[in-house]
Amino acid sequence: MKRLFAAATLVTLGVTAVFALWVTPERENQGFQAVRLLYLHVPTAWVAYLAFGVTALTSLLWLIPRTRDAAWDLIAGASAEVGVVFTGLTLVVGSLWGKPTWGTWWEWDARLTTTAILFFLYLGYLALRRTAATADERGKRCAIAALIAFVDVPISYLSVTWWQTLHQQGTVFNPQNKVLIDGSMAFTLVLAVVAFTMLYAYLVMERFELARLEEGREARELAQAIAERIAAEPVEVAPA
Amino acid sequence: MTFLRDALLVAGKDLRIERRSRVALQQIVPFGAIVVMLFAFALDSDRTLLHEAAPGLFWAAILLAVLLAVGRSFSIEEANRARDGLRLSGLDGGSIFLGKAAAIAVQLFLLEIIVGIAVVVLYDVSVRGVLVLLCSGVAATVGLAATATVYGVLAGGLRARETLVPLLVLPAVTPVMLGATRSFEAALNGAPSDAWPWIQLLVAFAILAVTAGTVAFGPLLEEG
Numbered sequence: 001m002k003r004l005f006a007a008a009t010l011v012t013l014g015v016t017a018v019f020a021l022w023v024t025p026e027r028e029n030q031g032f033q034a035v036r037l038l039y040l041h042v043p044t045a046w047v048a049y050l051a052f053g054v055t056a057l058t059s060l061l062w063l064i065p066r067t068r069d070a071a072w073d074l075i076a077g078a079s080a081e082v083g084v085v086f087t088g089l090t091l092v093v094g095s096l097w098g099k100p101t102w103g104t105w106w107e108w109d110a111r112l113t114t115t116a117i118l119f120f121l122y123l124g125y126l127a128l129r130r131t132a133a134t135a136d137e138r139g140k141r142c143a144i145a146a147l148i149a150f151v152d153v154p155i156s157y158l159s160v161t162w163w164q165t166l167h168q169q170g171t172v173f174n175p176q177n178k179v180l181i182d183g184s185m186a187f188t189l190v191l192a193v194v195a196f197t198m199l200y201a202y203l204v205m206e207r208f209e210l211a212r213l214e215e216g217r218e219a220r221e222l223a224q225a226i227a228e229r230i231a232a233e234p235v236e237v238a239p240a
Numbered sequence: 241m242t243f244l245r246d247a248l249l250v251a252g253k254d255l256r257i258e259r260r261s262r263v264a265l266q267q268i269v270p271f272g273a274i275v276v277m278l279f280a281f282a283l284d285s286d287r288t289l290l291h292e293a294a295p296g297l298f299w300a301a302i303l304l305a306v307l308l309a310v311g312r313s314f315s316i317e318e319a320n321r322a323r324d325g326l327r328l329s330g331l332d333g334g335s336i337f338l339g340k341a342a343a344i345a346v347q348l349f350l351l352e353i354i355v356g357i358a359v360v361v362l363y364d365v366s367v368r369g370v371l372v373l374l375c376s377g378v379a380a381t382v383g384l385a386a387t388a389t390v391y392g393v394l395a396g397g398l399r400a401r402e403t404l405v406p407l408l409v410l411p412a413v414t415p416v417m418l419g420a421t422r423s424f425e426a427a428l429n430g431a432p433s434d435a436w437p438w439i440q441l442l443v444a445f446a447i448l449a450v451t452a453g454t455v456a457f458g459p460l461l462e463e464g
Contacts, residue, residue, distance in 0.1 A: 120411035127407055131398045141394055144456045145408070148390065151448065152412050159415035159441055163422065 002205060009202050012195040019188040037097040039188055043196035045090040045115070051083025051200060052122065056150035059143035071208075073139040074215070076146060077129050078207035080122050082200055087119045110161040117156045121149040135215060243338075246331045250339025255346060257316055264347050268308050272355040275301040280362060290363040295424035298359050299417055303384070305351055306413075307406050309344050310388035314396050323397065326461065333458020337389060341453060345385035352377060369427030372435045376427070379442035380420035386449035387413050393460045415445050 020039035027035040055076045062072040094112065095105045106112065125145050132138035258264045279297045283289050290297070317323040326336060359365055367373070391408040395401045419442045423435035 117411050117414050120407070124404070124408040124411060127400070127404055128395065128398075131395075131400045131404060133398075140459060144460060145391075145394055148412065148452055148456075151452070152415075155415045155441070155445060155448070159418045162437060162441070163418050 002202075005198070005205075006202055009195065009198040012191070012198055016188065016192045016195045019184065019191060024184045024188050032100075034097050034100045037093050038185075039192045041090060041093045041097060042189055043192040044086045044093060046193055047196050047200045048083050048087040048090055048115075048118070050197065051079045051086060051204075052118065052150065052153075054079040054204075055083065055122075055125075055146050059146035062139055062143045063147070070135060070139070070215075071212075073135070073142065074208050074211040075204065076142065077126075078204045078211060080125055080129075080146070081207060082203045084119065084122045084126060086200070087115060087122070091115060091119065108160075108164065110157060110164050113160045114153065114157040117160075118153060121152065125149060243332060243335045246335035247338035247342065250326075250331065250336050251342040251346070252339075254313060254316070254340060254343035258312075258343070258347060263312055264309070264351075268305055268312070268347070269351060269354055271308060272301050272305045272351055273358050275304055276355060276358045276362060287364055291365060294359050294363045294365045295428060296421045297363070298355060298424065299380070299420050301355055302348065302352060303410070303413065303417060305355075306344075306348060306384050306388050307409060309347055309351075310392040310405060310409070311402060313340055313344055313389070314392045314401070317396070323461070333461055334454035336461065337393075337453045337457030338450070340392075341382075341385045341389040341450070344389060345381050348381050348385055349377075352381065365428060367428070368430055369432040369435070372423060372427035372432040372439070376420055376423035376435060376439050376442055379439060379446050380416050383416045383442060383446035383449050384413055386446065386453050387416075390449065390453040390456060390460075393457055396460070415441060419445070 016039065020036050024036070024039075026032045058072040058076040058079065061067045062069070062076065091112075094115075098107065099105050125142065128145055129138060129142050132141055276297070279293075279301070280290060283293065317326060360367060388405075388409050391405055391412070395404045395408065398404060419438040423438035423442070426432060426434035426438070
C-alpha cells in the first residue's frame with residue numbers, strides 16, 4: 001500500500017516537473033525563466049504551513065487525556081521535521097526567485113519575515129525534542145511548546161505587518177504586480193501542490209515508522225541491559 | 241486570594257535570593273551596560289545613527305539580559321534540588337509561575353531604568369512621552385518575563401537548558417521587540433499617538449503569555 005503511494009507520489013512529482021519546466025510559458029515581469037521557481041515555492045510553503053498545522057493538532061490530541069496516544073507525539077515530531085525542511089526550502093527558493101525579480105535576496109515583507117520566524121520557532125521545537133529524556137516527558141514539553149509556537153505565529157505576522165505598513169509604504173507584494181495566471185500555469189500550480197502534499201504525507205509516514213522503531217529498540221535494549229545486570233550481580237543476602 | 245498570596249510568596253523568595261546573592265546587580269546589570277557600549281562601537285559612535293537607533297538598541301540589550309535573568313531564575317531552582325521543594329510545597333503551579341515571572345519582571349524593570357539612563361547619556365537621547373514609555377515598557381516587560389518563564393520551565397532540568405532557552409525565547413518574543421521598539425520610537429519622536437496600536441499589541445501579548453504560563457506551568461514543573 002505504502003509502496004503504491006510512494007510510486008504515485010513519484011509519478012505526480014515527475015509530471016509536475018515536466019509541466020513546470022517545459023509546458024508552462026516564461027514570464028517577462030517574473031524574471032523570465034525564474035517564474036518556474038513558483039511551482040516549487042508555492043507548494044513548499046503550503047506544505048510547511050500544513051506540517052505545522054498538523055503538529056499543532058496532534059500536539060493538542062496528545063494533551064487531551066481522552067485522546068492521548070504516544071503516536072500523536074511521534075507524528076507531531078515527524079511533521080515538524082518535514083515542516084522545518086520545507087520552510088527552509090521555501091525561504092531559499094523564494095530568495096533565488098527574488099534576486100532576479102526584485103533585485104534583492106531578501107525583503108522585510110511580512111510574509112517573508114514571519115516565515116523566517118516560523119523557521120526558528122520550529123528549529124527550537126526540534127531541539128527541544130532531541131533533549132528530553134523519556135517519551136512521556138518529551139510528549140508533554142513538546143506538545144506545550146508546539147501549541148505556544150502555533151499561537152505565537154499569528155501575533156508575529158500581525159506585528160510584522162504593522163511594522164511594514166507603518167514604516168515603508170508599498171512592499172513588493174502589491175496587488176497590481178500580480179501575475180495574470182495562464183491556464184497551464186494554474187494547472188501546474190495545482191498539480192504541484194497535490195504532488196508536494198503527497199510527498200509530505202509519504203515523508204511523515206516514513207519518519208513516523210522510523211521513530212516508532214527507534215523507540216521500540218530503545219525499550220528493548222533497556223530491558224535487555226536490566227536483565228543482564230540482574231543476571232551478572234550475585235544476590236546479596238541481607239545480614240541478619 | 242491565596243493564589244495571589246502564594247505568587248507573592250514565590251516572588252518574594254526569588255527577589256530575596258537575588259538581593260542576597262547580588263548576581264543580578266553584579267552580573268546582569270553590567271552585562272546590559274556593556275551591551276549598550278558595544279552597540280556604540282559597532283556603529284562607530286556616530287551620534288545621529290545611535291540617536292535614531294536608540295529604542296531598538298535598548299530593547300535588544302534588554303532582550304539579551306532577559307536570557308540571563310531567566311537562566312538565573314531556574315538555576316537557583318536546580319541547586320539543592322529546590323525544584324523538588326517547590327513541587328512538594330503544595331503551591332499551585334499557576335501561582336508559582338506568576339511569582340517567578342513577577343520576580344523576573346521586577347528585576348527587568350530595574351534593569352531597564354539603569355540601561356535607559358545609560359542609553360540617554362551615551363546615545364544623547366532626550367526623553368519625551370514618559371507616559372507612553374512607561375506603558376509600553378511595563379507591558380513589554382510583563383510579556384518578556386512571562387514568555388521567558390514559560391520557556392525556562394519548559395527546558396528546565398534538561399541537559400542543554402542554557403543553549404536551548406535562547407533559541408526558544410528569541411523567536412517567540414519578536415512581537416515584543418517590534419512593538420516595544422516602535423512605541424519607544426514614537427514617544428521619543430514626539431508622536432505618542434502612533435504608539436497606541438503597539439501598546440495594545442504588547443498588552444495582548446502579555447495577557448496571552450501570562451495566561452499560557454499560568455495554565456501550562458503546573459504540568460511542566462512536574463517534569464525534569
